[in-house]
Amino acid sequence: MLTEEIISAVSGPPIGANTAVPKDVGIYSHTLTPSWGIKSTFKKSSTPNNCMAVSNSHIFTAQDQKSHVHVYSRTRGNQETFVSFQERIRSVALAGDVLILGTAEGRLILWETCTGRQIITPPCHVQAICCLAVTSNHVLTASEDSNINVWSLARLLELGADPGFEPDLTLSNHRSAITSLVAAPGENPETSLCVSSSKDKTCILWNFRNGQVLRTLLFASIPLCTTLDPCGRSLYVSCEDGSLYMVELFGGKALVGSRSAEVSSLVVQVDSPLGVADAEAGPATCLAVNYDGTLLLTGHTKGRMLRWTLADSSHPTELANLNASITNLTFVPLLKTDGNHKTATVVKPNPNQRQYTIQKQLGNSAQEPSRFDLLMASQGFPAEAIAKAASTVSDGEIVSNNSALADLQRENEELKEIIKEQKELQKATLASR
Numbered sequence: 001m002l003t004e005e006i007i008s009a010v011s012g013p014p015i016g017a018n019t020a021v022p023k024d025v026g027i028y029s030h031t032l033t034p035s036w037g038i039k040s041t042f043k044k045s046s047t048p049n050n051c052m053a054v055s056n057s058h059i060f061t062a063q064d065q066k067s068h069v070h071v072y073s074r075t076r077g078n079q080e081t082f083v084s085f086q087e088r089i090r091s092v093a094l095a096g097d098v099l100i101l102g103t104a105e106g107r108l109i110l111w112e113t114c115t116g117r118q119i120i121t122p123p124c125h126v127q128a129i130c131c132l133a134v135t136s137n138h139v140l141t142a143s144e145d146s147n148i149n150v151w152s153l154a155r156l157l158e159l160g161a162d163p164g165f166e167p168d169l170t171l172s173n174h175r176s177a178i179t180s181l182v183a184a185p186g187e188n189p190e191t192s193l194c195v196s197s198s199k200d201k202t203c204i205l206w207n208f209r210n211g212q213v214l215r216t217l218l219f220a221s222i223p224l225c226t227t228l229d230p231c232g233r234s235l236y237v238s239c240e241d242g243s244l245y246m247v248e249l250f251g252g253k254a255l256v257g258s259r260s261a262e263v264s265s266l267v268v269q270v271d272s273p274l275g276v277a278d279a280e281a282g283p284a285t286c287l288a289v290n291y292d293g294t295l296l297l298t299g300h301t302k303g304r305m306l307r308w309t310l311a312d313s314s315h316p317t318e319l320a321n322l323n324a325s326i327t328n329l330t331f332v333p334l335l336k337t338d339g340n341h342k343t344a345t346v347v348k349p350n351p352n353q354r355q356y357t358i359q360k361q362l363g364n365s366a367q368e369p370s371r372f373d374l375l376m377a378s379q380g381f382p383a384e385a386i387a388k389a390a391s392t393v394s395d396g397e398i399v400s401n402n403s404a405l406a407d408l409q410r411e412n413e414e415l416k417e418i419i420k421e422q423k424e425l426q427k428a429t430l431a432s433r
Contacts, residue, residue, distance in 0.1 A: 004032040004290055005039065005332040007054050008299060009047035010324035011064050015303050021323040027052075027059060027072065028322065029332075032290065032297075036319055042072045044079065049225070049285055050131050050180075052328040053094035057342050058113070060099055061328075062089035069101070071346050083348055085109065093132035095139065095153060097343060102129025102141055110156055111349045115356035118349035119156060121165040124149055131181035133194060138168075138187075140194055140208060142178035147171065148196055150208050169211050176200040180225045183208065184232030193256070195235055197223035202267075203237060205249070205256055214256045216267045217247060227287040236274075236296060238284035243273040244298065244308070275308065275316065288329035299326030335377060 008028045014021070026045030031037050042059065051062035058080070059072040067088050073080040091102035101109040106125035111118050125143035133140040139151040149167035156163055176199035184193040192209040199222050205214040221239040228235055235247040247255070247270060254260045255268065277284060282301035289296050296308040298316070303323045306316040344361035375385060 002033065002334070004334070006030050006032055006288060006297065007052070007059060007328075007330045007332060008305065008322065008326055009045065009052045009061060009328040010303070010322050011046045011048050011327045012325045014323050015325075016323060018321070018323040021321070027061065028320075029074070030320070032295070038320075040074075040077050042077075042079065045070050045072075047327055048090075049327045050091045051089065052330060053092045053099060054330045054332060055094055055343070056333060057344065058346060060092055060094065062092050062101070069099075073345075075344075080346065081348065083111075090128045090130050091132045091141075093134045093139070095134045095136075098153075098157065100132055100134065100139055102132050104128040106143060106145075108139070108141060108151070108156075112157075112356075113346040114343050114358050114360060116347035116350045116353060117356050118351050120351070121156075124165070124167060127177075131178055131196075133181045133183040135183050135185070135192075136187055138183075138208070140181060140183055141167075142181040142196055144177040146174040146176055146178060146198065146200075148174075148178065148181065148194075148206075148208075150211075169208070171196070171204075171206055171208065171211055173204055173213055173216075174198040174200055174202065179223060182226050182228055184228050185230075186232070193228075193232055195226050195228065197226050197237065203235070205235075212264070214264050215260075216265075217255075218267050218269050219245070220271070224283060224285050225287050227289055229289050229293040230291055231293065234293075236287050236289065237270075238287055238298065240283055242277040242279070242281075242283045244275050244277065244284060244296075245270055245272075246274040246310070275313070277304075277306065277316075280304075281306065281318075285325070286327060286329045288331055290331065291334055297329055299329050301325045305329075 010026055014023055024043045025041045026047060027042035029039040031039050045061050046064045047061040048064045053060045057074055059074060061070050063070060067085045069083045069089060071080045087103040087105045087107060089101050090104050093100045097112055097114045099111045099113055103109060106123040106127060106129060108121040108124055125145050125147060127144040129141045129143050131142035137153055139153050141149045148171040150169040151167050178196055178198050180197040182195050189209045192207050194206050194208045195203055197203045201219050201222055203217040203223055203226060207214055219239055221241040223237045223239050226235060226237050233250050235249060237245045249255050250257055277300060280302060281304040284298035284300050286299040294310055296310055298306045303321050303326060304318055305320045305326060307319050308316045341360040341362050347359055
């Protein structure tokens with residue numbers, strides 16, 4: 001049975017004298033399906049917003065108002081190590097084996113966790129990098145200076161070359177600090193979508209490959225966090241007044257794309273919330289949508305975790321009360337992306353090292369993956385499977401056509417025999433007269 005697992009992180013002191021919640025636990029691993037429950041916990045962590053990243057083997061969390069990153073092993077269930085940096089870390093994201101960090105001084109740090117290689121850029125923002133978004137080929141950095149920089153991940157990680165440490169593009173339509181940044185999956189230059197929210201009470205939909213503003217959304221309150229559904233078709237926004245919005249991007253009145261009837265420069269006022277959180281829960285500061293897009297989980301400032309069923313407009317269900325402000329919610333990947341190898345132990349960054357050794361743990365099986373495994377690990381339908389299916393259909397059509405042709409030939413022969421008999425009968429009748 002499919003198991004969905006979500007990791008939550010909290011920050012700050014306990015809210016109340018709730019003895020059922022351990023005071024020193026900072027990270028929780030929950031199972032969402034088939035049943036809700038706490039799978040494991042990790043201690044000694046206070047994680048601010050946008051400062052947690054989860055891989056198949058580890059959890060990385062930056063600590064509040066500190067320059068430390070704690071590394072937890074999901075396999076062993078304990079804290080593996082912690083890494084100190086020269087600047088306070090304000091945001092964390094993961095791209096494969098590369099941990100990407102945004103600092104309070106506006107720098108970008110890239111750490112290869114399997115080799116220890118570290119790359120530090122000069123200050124690329126005037127103020128702190130408060131949000132990060134990662135795609136397969138790009139890194140997006142958002143700052144309190146209201147700007148968003150778009151970087152080529154391959155160029156930042158290139159060995160033996162001077163990358164120049166200049167962003168490919170800068171997006172600068174916001175008028176206040178960025179509060180959240182999320183990017184849709186996919187790398188098509190025509191549909192490279194990202195969404196940023198700001199203290200200027202707007203969310204802007206961008207094509208981050210060409211810098212085009214696709215749509216500007218205006219809210220009555222400051223949007224605190226955003227997320228997209230797995231297909232990138234709906235946007236979810238939580239605001240400071242406790243309201244939660246769902247904005248359909250390609251619905252009956254499309255906001256973006258070829259079906260949009262309005263010009264992109266027109267600002268859209270978003271008025272109808274999906275729901276409003278109760279006052280005892282506080283506003284939601286982190287959101288997460290499950291993989292089939294049917295459930296939305298929200299983490300609130302007063303320790304409540306709520307589940308919203310998107311198929312109807314019913315009141316949300318409280319899943320847990322963690323007795324501290326919930327700052328991060330991240331679903332664990334359903335399918336392993338590292339194949340038959342994994343990073344068993346992370347290698348601490350060493351800026352002075354010039355030669356690196358990759359440390360990986362191989363899986364139990366060195367055999368070639370089965371056809372089923374290849375299909376499960378592929379995005380969409382593999383070309384080989386499509387070609388095989390097409391050849392099967394073609395062969396079936398040929399067999400069907402040959403059978404139909406044989407039936408027609410047999411019917412023609414029978415008709416010829418009938419016509420021949422009629423002619424002979426006609427001749428015999430005329431001769432008898």
